[in-house]
Amino acid sequence: MRKYLRPSSVISSESNLKESVNIEDLELARLCARGDENARKEMYIRYAGSLYAICIRYVGDRELARDLMHDSMIRIYDTIGKYRPTGTLKSWMSKVTVNLLIDHIRRERKYQFVSMEREYEKIPEPSVEEMRTVPKDQIMRMVSELPEAKRVIFNLFCVEGYSHKDISVMLGIKEKTSSSLLFKAREQLSRNVRDYLRENG
Amino acid sequence: MEEWTDIFAEELKDIEAPLPDGDLDMFRAKYDAVQRRRKAVVWRWLGAVSSVAAVLAIVFLVFRNEPEEVPQYSEENHEHVPVRPDSSLFQISEKPIEITGDMMAEAVDPGQNASRPADVSESSESSDASESPEIRRPHENSDEQHMPDTAETFDVVKDTDTPGPEKLIADSSTSVEEDYWNEDVFAEDMPRRKVRVSMGTTASGGLGGGNVIPRFMSPMPEPIDPTDTTGAEVQTFSHPEPMTKAHSFAGRSLKDTDWHHYMPVSFGLSARFGLTDRLSLSTGLNYSMYASRRTRTYTDGSVENDMQNVHYLGIPLRCDWKIMDKSNLDMYLGFGGQVEKCVYAKAGSERLHEKKPLWSAGVSLGFQYDISDRTALFVEPDVSWKLNRGTLETYRLEHDLMFTARAGFRIDL
Numbered sequence: 106m107r108k109y110l111r112p113s114s115v116i117s118s119e120s121n122l123k124e125s126v127n128i129e130d131l132e133l134a135r136l137c138a139r140g141d142e143n144a145r146k147e148m149y150i151r152y153a154g155s156l157y158a159i160c161i162r163y164v165g166d167r168e169l170a171r172d173l174m175h176d177s178m179i180r181i182y183d184t185i186g187k188y189r190p191t192g193t194l195k196s197w198m199s200k201v202t203v204n205l206l207i208d209h210i211r212r213e214r215k216y217q218f219v220s221m222e223r224e225y226e227k228i229p230e231p232s233v234e235e236m237r238t239v240p241k242d243q244i245m246r247m248v249s250e251l252p253e254a255k256r257v258i259f260n261l262f263c264v265e266g267y268s269h270k271d272i273s274v275m276l277g278i279k280e281k282t283s284s285s286l287l288f289k290a291r292e293q294l295s296r297n298v299r300d301y302l303r304e305n306g
Numbered sequence: 307m308e309e310w311t312d313i314f315a316e317e318l319k320d321i322e323a324p325l326p327d328g329d330l331d332m333f334r335a336k337y338d339a340v341q342r343r344r345k346a347v348v349w350r351w352l353g354a355v356s357s358v359a360a361v362l363a364i365v366f367l368v369f370r371n372e373p374e375e376v377p378q379y380s381e382e383n384h385e386h387v388p389v390r391p392d393s394s395l396f397q398i399s400e401k402p403i404e405i406t407g408d409m410m411a412e413a414v415d416p417g418q419n420a421s422r423p424a425d426v427s428e429s430s431e432s433s434d435a436s437e438s439p440e441i442r443r444p445h446e447n448s449d450e451q452h453m454p455d456t457a458e459t460f461d462v463v464k465d466t467d468t469p470g471p472e473k474l475i476a477d478s479s480t481s482v483e484e485d486y487w488n489e490d491v492f493a494e495d496m497p498r499r500k501v502r503v504s505m506g507t508t509a510s511g512g513l514g515g516g517n518v519i520p521r522f523m524s525p526m527p528e529p530i531d532p533t534d535t536t537g538a539e540v541q542t543f544s545h546p547e548p549m550t551k552a553h554s555f556a557g558r559s560l561k562d563t564d565w566h567h568y569m570p571v572s573f574g575l576s577a578r579f580g581l582t583d584r585l586s587l588s589t590g591l592n593y594s595m596y597a598s599r600r601t602r603t604y605t606d607g608s609v610e611n612d613m614q615n616v617h618y619l620g621i622p623l624r625c626d627w628k629i630m631d632k633s634n635l636d637m638y639l640g641f642g643g644q645v646e647k648c649v650y651a652k653a654g655s656e657r658l659h660e661k662k663p664l665w666s667a668g669v670s671l672g673f674q675y676d677i678s679d680r681t682a683l684f685v686e687p688d689v690s691w692k693l694n695r696g697t698l699e700t701y702r703l704e705h706d707l708m709f710t711a712r713a714g715f716r717i718d719l
Contacts, residue, residue: 149330154322161323171326175333179340199319236313244317263311264318291311298310 130194138186145182152195153178156202158245162260163206165249173209177202203265207275210257230291231298239298247297255290262287357577361591361621559605566599567701570708576622578716584628586638592620594646596700600653612654616700618664620646626672640670640686643693651698658698665693666708674716686712 133151136144156177160170181201188197251259257276261267262283267275269283276283576590596616603609624642644667648660670688677683692706702708 153325157325158321158323175336179337231310233308233310233313236310241317241321244314245321264315
């Protein structure tokens with residue numbers, strides 16, 4: 106059974122709109138749903154960068170990430186009519202993109218969700234304060250350089266907030282595999298952060 | 307309690323990556339290509355639906371019930387054949403009205419309303435509603451138009467069954483003239499006159515051999531004149547054996563009939579629907595022509611030759627399973643069947659009929675060579691088994707098992 110982060114289809118009245126919902130986003134979504142070319146271009150300019158970053162996080166390769174970002178934007182154009190102002194437009198678009206990436210991962214199945222790496226020496230995990238000293242682009246690089254399977258599991262668990270059970274359903278793997286891969290992803294990221302901190306003081 | 311991995315989530319959710327140069331133009335081109343592809347898919351589906359609808363329409367037309375057989379000519383039937391009533395048989399029936407010279411001139415003149423009953427209704431619309439419009443039965447041959455004297459009157463009989471203009475009908479003294487205008491009688495009892503000429507030919511059976519392209523220019527015997535009653539009686543309706551003058555002479559009967567069947571030729575259109583990567587379903591419309599040369603030998607030693615051409619329309623249905631998929635060459639196995647219906651058959655000048663559809667099943671081995679992304683050439687040798695027999699003497703009747711080599715061009719929609 107596939108599980109997706111589907112945008113909410115519940116229609117809520119304007120009085121229930123969250124404060125975070127940008128009225129401009131609503132208008133932009135409405136115009137895009139009508140097929141307004143200028144609105145679609147504006148949507149692309151505003152949000153393509155964040156969607157591109159999401160794709161890089163998941164697939165690692167920038168060329169592939171760009172293709173998938175284009176595909177997700179086309180899917181967003183097609184389904185923009187389903188957007189409801191229960192969340193921000195950006196979060197809705199991010200969810201659509203993540204769902205597309207999951208489809209891609211399942212379809213390609215080039216990721217071997219079996220850990221066959223050798224055991225590294227156990228090192229202490231960084232603290233929250235140490236993590237705050239690491240720049241965003243380095244965090245992005247560390248995640249994108251993870252091996253494929255660990256990268257996907259880490260993104261789904263830590264960034265998107267899925268449980269191991271949800272991940273096992275989405276990717277068709279065992280929960281044990283998901284937790285094992287997450288553990289190994291955390292180990293490798295810890296090592297990378299330690300290495301960065303050691304190099305940069 | 308916040309973990310260090312939560313920092314990843316905080317930072318990564320709002321991060322944006324710089325887009326490569328020309329990304330917007332690249333996306334626009336990709337989006338336009340997707341839109342064009344979607345439109346092509348719509349047209350593709352419309353074409354497929356139209357093709358299926360056309361095939362179904364042809365199936366309906368071909369396999370619908372045939373009209374009943376033409377009854378054999380007999381004296382009894384001939385008596386019931388209505389003839390056109392003589393114009394002098396128009397008689398007064400009810401309310402008489404006076405026909406003026408202008409009215410008759412209007413009836414006689416072909417350019418006037420007399421030849422078209424619809425004109426009467428048009429004129430009735432413009433005329434006073436209280437007046438009763440008249441309809442005169444038109445004469446097909448203006449030379450036979452009746453020109454009654456001005457003193458002669460005609461009755462106008464109201465058509466009480468249906469609204470509309472009144473009709474002037476013929477009240478003949480015999481039932482034959484009444485029946486002439488009775489459409490039901492006209493359709494059922496009136497035999498369709500067909501002149502059939504018999505010819506005989508000698509044919510040899512066997513697989514293969516013979517000419518692939520049959521000879522259509524075989525000499526034809528002199529057609530029979532149905533009005534020629536010299537010699538033996540002439541039967542002109544539904545005679546099982548087409549007649550020639552020679553056959554009409556007494557003392558001669560058919561001794562032997564030999565057939566030479568030419569290799570059948572067929573053409574077709576097909577549509578193929580891919581169900582999975584390997585499995586596909588194909589159907590379409592096939593036309594097949596079975597040509598044969600018939601040689602008839604009579605007891606008096608005379609020999610007659612003629613050509614028989616039988617045309618079939620068939621609808622195949624086949625499942626193809628791809629067993630090999632190389633870069634440009636595919637190989638597949640096909641399993642399926644076909645139903646064929648004779649749409650036209652003629653032996654000499656005699657029309658033949660094959661009422662029931664013919665079923666066959668077969669297997670094929672196909673080879674497809676991709677010329678481009680959308681076009682390919684294919685060759686499909688197959689073996690088919692005849693599941694039921696027809697009545698017409700054709701190559702198909704004599705061979706239960708048929709080997710066919712099919713070649714064609716395929717294009718992806």
